[in-house]
Amino acid sequence: MFHNAGIKVTDQELKEIMQITTDDIRENRIKFGKKTSLQQMFTIAKRSLKVLISA
Structure with a gap:
């Protein structure tokens, strides 16, 4: 996912x-009945x- 965008992250x-x-999707989208696209x-x-x- 990030590799294709040229972003290097460790496992x-x-x-x-x-x-x-x-956690973000669960709290801010699913609880309100919104669907999340791959781009989102x-x-x-x-x-x-x-x-x-x-951090």
Whole structure:
């Protein structure tokens, strides 16, 4: 996913990013009955990466 976009992350970072992304989608979309496209998921994952890096 990130590799195709030229973004390098470790396996551990990817695991953490996907957990943050999953939590975000669950809390902010599924509970409100919204569907998430693949593009929206990737956008959320990129934001999650920024959060992970800044922590």
